[in-house]
Amino acid sequence: MSKKNEEYDFKWCPGCGDFGVRRALEFAMIDRLEETGLPMENNVVVAGIGCSGNLVHLLEGPQPYGFHGIHGRGLPIAFGVKMARPELNVVVVAGDGDFLSIGGEHLAPQAARNLNICAVIMDNGVYGLTKGQSSPTTALGQITSSTPYGKLESALNPLELYLTLGVSFVASGFSGQPRLLANLIKQGMDHPGFAIIHVQSPCTTYNDTYEALKGNAKKGIEPLLWEVPGEHDSSSRSAAFESLHRPGVPVGVIYRDTARPSLEQRLAETHKKVAPKTVEQLMDTFAF
Amino acid sequence: MQMPDFVVRFAGEGGQGVVTSAEGLAQAATQVGYHALTFATFPSQILGGPTWTQSRISTTPVLSPGDAADVLVAFNREAYDSHKDEVREGGVIIYNSSDFQLEEDPQSVGLAIDDLAKSTGNARAANMVVIGALAHLVNMPQIYLEEFVTKRFRRGRAEDEQIITSNIAALTLGREQIASSGFVVGELAPPLIPEGKQLLLKGNEALSLGALAAGLDLYVGYPISPATTILVFMERNLVGPGKFAYQVSSEIESITAILGAGFAGKKAMTATAGPGFSLMSEGLGLAWMAEIPLVVVDVQRGGPATGLPTKTEQSDLMACMFPAHGDVKLPVIAVGSVEECFYGAIKALNWAERYQGPVILMTEMSLAERAQNIPKPDLSRVLVEHRQVYQGHNGYHRYQGYELSPMPIPGNPGAYVANGSEHDEMGDTTHLPSRHVQMTERRFSKIKLLEENEYERENPQESIVLMPWGGSKGPAREAYNVLMEQGLGIGWYYTMFLNPVPPRMLEELKQKEVVIVPELNYQGQFASILRSYGVRAQAITQYTGLPFKVSDLVKRVTEITRSQQKEMVRA
Numbered sequence: 001m002s003k004k005n006e007e008y009d010f011k012w013c014p015g016c017g018d019f020g021v022r023r024a025l026e027f028a029m030i031d032r033l034e035e036t037g038l039p040m041e042n043n044v045v046v047a048g049i050g051c052s053g054n055l056v057h058l059l060e061g062p063q064p065y066g067f068h069g070i071h072g073r074g075l076p077i078a079f080g081v082k083m084a085r086p087e088l089n090v091v092v093v094a095g096d097g098d099f100l101s102i103g104g105e106h107l108a109p110q111a112a113r114n115l116n117i118c119a120v121i122m123d124n125g126v127y128g129l130t131k132g133q134s135s136p137t138t139a140l141g142q143i144t145s146s147t148p149y150g151k152l153e154s155a156l157n158p159l160e161l162y163l164t165l166g167v168s169f170v171a172s173g174f175s176g177q178p179r180l181l182a183n184l185i186k187q188g189m190d191h192p193g194f195a196i197i198h199v200q201s202p203c204t205t206y207n208d209t210y211e212a213l214k215g216n217a218k219k220g221i222e223p224l225l226w227e228v229p230g231e232h233d234s235s236s237r238s239a240a241f242e243s244l245h246r247p248g249v250p251v252g253v254i255y256r257d258t259a260r261p262s263l264e265q266r267l268a269e270t271h272k273k274v275a276p277k278t279v280e281q282l283m284d285t286f287a288f
Numbered sequence: 289m290q291m292p293d294f295v296v297r298f299a300g301e302g303g304q305g306v307v308t309s310a311e312g313l314a315q316a317a318t319q320v321g322y323h324a325l326t327f328a329t330f331p332s333q334i335l336g337g338p339t340w341t342q343s344r345i346s347t348t349p350v351l352s353p354g355d356a357a358d359v360l361v362a363f364n365r366e367a368y369d370s371h372k373d374e375v376r377e378g379g380v381i382i383y384n385s386s387d388f389q390l391e392e393d394p395q396s397v398g399l400a401i402d403d404l405a406k407s408t409g410n411a412r413a414a415n416m417v418v419i420g421a422l423a424h425l426v427n428m429p430q431i432y433l434e435e436f437v438t439k440r441f442r443r444g445r446a447e448d449e450q451i452i453t454s455n456i457a458a459l460t461l462g463r464e465q466i467a468s469s470g471f472v473v474g475e476l477a478p479p480l481i482p483e484g485k486q487l488l489l490k491g492n493e494a495l496s497l498g499a500l501a502a503g504l505d506l507y508v509g510y511p512i513s514p515a516t517t518i519l520v521f522m523e524r525n526l527v528g529p530g531k532f533a534y535q536v537s538s539e540i541e542s543i544t545a546i547l548g549a550g551f552a553g554k555k556a557m558t559a560t561a562g563p564g565f566s567l568m569s570e571g572l573g574l575a576w577m578a579e580i581p582l583v584v585v586d587v588q589r590g591g592p593a594t595g596l597p598t599k600t601e602q603s604d605l606m607a608c609m610f611p612a613h614g615d616v617k618l619p620v621i622a623v624g625s626v627e628e629c630f631y632g633a634i635k636a637l638n639w640a641e642r643y644q645g646p647v648i649l650m651t652e653m654s655l656a657e658r659a660q661n662i663p664k665p666d667l668s669r670v671l672v673e674h675r676q677v678y679q680g681h682n683g684y685h686r687y688q689g690y691e692l693s694p695m696p697i698p699g700n701p702g703a704y705v706a707n708g709s710e711h712d713e714m715g716d717t718t719h720l721p722s723r724h725v726q727m728t729e730r731r732f733s734k735i736k737l738l739e740e741n742e743y744e745r746e747n748p749q750e751s752i753v754l755m756p757w758g759g760s761k762g763p764a765r766e767a768y769n770v771l772m773e774q775g776l777g778i779g780w781y782y783t784m785f786l787n788p789v790p791p792r793m794l795e796e797l798k799q800k801e802v803v804i805v806p807e808l809n810y811q812g813q814f815a816s817i818l819r820s821y822g823v824r825a826q827a828i829t830q831y832t833g834l835p836f837k838v839s840d841l842v843k844r845v846t847e848i849t850r851s852q853q854k855e856m857v858r859a
Binding site: 005007008009010039040041042044046054056057062063064065066067068069070073076077078079080081082083084085087088105106108109267270271274276277279280282283286287288 | 548570699
């Protein structure tokens, strides 16, 4: 919403990482607007359910179209929007529970299609809106309200999953660096295929990881975040997998394959080879 | 006396020619001007398994597959044993003597189907041996069949003439072998050639063509019997600039993808059957809530869960009308014939555009797989509707007021959030009681835009009426015709609009003593809905996985009518 809507009563907690992600997305969309001259209405932000999904109502400035759908289905809704109108810039915003748990089944198909959209994932390692249950990225043994004796499942490594599935653009970022993150999101939007920007976006109420991510020299805590070095070969799948062996959370582009055509490009190629029949002609194939 | 129609059942193992014989007979008959209907039922497996089909050839439009067969063609022993009682008195059984031998059965005649076909040098002409034999039984001129064969196989290939010759030889061999047996069934009356061009096609094909005629832009689906043929049709034919057809990974993807496309301004549709429909539940609620035009086709099959994937039933009505949690009641159109598949699809897409929301188009296995001749639709008379599009500036309140409002299209001014959470006029989430009241009333008010006044009505003065829905229309109509001849005093009502029901029709139905509703489910689902509207409805149910037989309906409608008449006299 472009100005304060008194009726809309949802608030993120103070310090929530999602504020930074929202700012970064606004920056990226404004950059795109300035670069392409296309109006803000050319963007569609598709959101799932959870704290992350509310981002679509909290965007400030000129407004994109939004679709605040149902839990876990951001990707297939975005698929429908994009294939209906390939000229639109389609962005999915989702949390780790929405994207990787209930919505996990939609990842592999979009990767195989190389659907030309950009997904921005706010990973806080917890279900926040339902008050602190474990998510796929919650650490093994971590105590949450739904794992009172410690989590029994290993934590998922989302970046490895994306690479394994063949996502053609994989980046990792941190909500506390909105300008840097905006740059990653912009690159993801410009990428001609399926892009995922996986963002560490801490939950100050149920899983405050700020200190662990940024480190604390006074306490002798080394930061988990590390910058992807300039010499990293993001065009190499094996280099991408290799880079993830380093502990911690990378910041930067891990993998980028620009050679693979997107679904809409493949569709356009196919349509060149097929001559559509009119309804009248189709009916006549049943005539006798 | 000449026979006005001719019913043949073909039974055997999948792959023996059960389907090609039935379809060949229907095609040959329609080509010379008969009306034809072919009903098929398959086992749920790729190859083989007990399969049967039934073709009905008639001088007048055919409404049902026919109760009892004039002829049974049994391709194997199992088929003979399971279907021999379906042959009427005086009928004939042709059994495949290449496959098995029968002891003396005065009603049966052996035909060496496979051997005769092979002797023509074309083993694939087995169905022509059968058709030749059948033609003899009803004295159908050989020239009809030869014309059909020539037309069917002349495709500009070098081997055309050889294929035509062997097929005609097969027809002749079949005819001669039956002629030498001395069996006859009767003489089929000559065709009364229907006016105008005809198409011979299956329900799912007619439905797909209707959707294209209504301007469908985007189709997304997942394979499921008996809806798969719609996906296959769309993948092949919904192509070209601005069009998109795609097989996705689940029915959850189907419904959410068409939600995205409907939001983006396109006419979008998917088709599925029971299990897939269940997976779409939440997405349908979202379409209702966020006011997104789309069409979901439910090709009903039998039973809950996996149920009977290749059998027919009408047991999804409650699920279609109330598919989701919360206050939701979706518009439902249920088609009752192959021709209605075409026009029902157009209406469903028009409704979705008109009221900006999801519409359910119900059909069923017995229509989906039924081949029938229909008059070729005149596209210049098809009315295609488009949604009201917002054409203003940014800052628009998309969900304002208590009634339908124009819908912005992404890419253009009027950006808003389509929201599945309860929302205010801008689309932002809210929990205000007054807003939930407004939006709930807004969503339900739009249904009024779909009230139509088209319905069938005969003898409206009668206080007892027969009112089928969906695919039970055909057998019910035939039963009604029989009952009229017998002088039973009842009326006839029918509509494909199950929600909203045409208001004028509903008012009339409320005046009736009894509205008899034949439907293929255990609970009497439509009768129960009608009762909730204050109609004295009584269901005739059947849940065998097969369509109604006309004779059963005649008997049961008579029973209900007689007992009601007695009560009325007593009162």
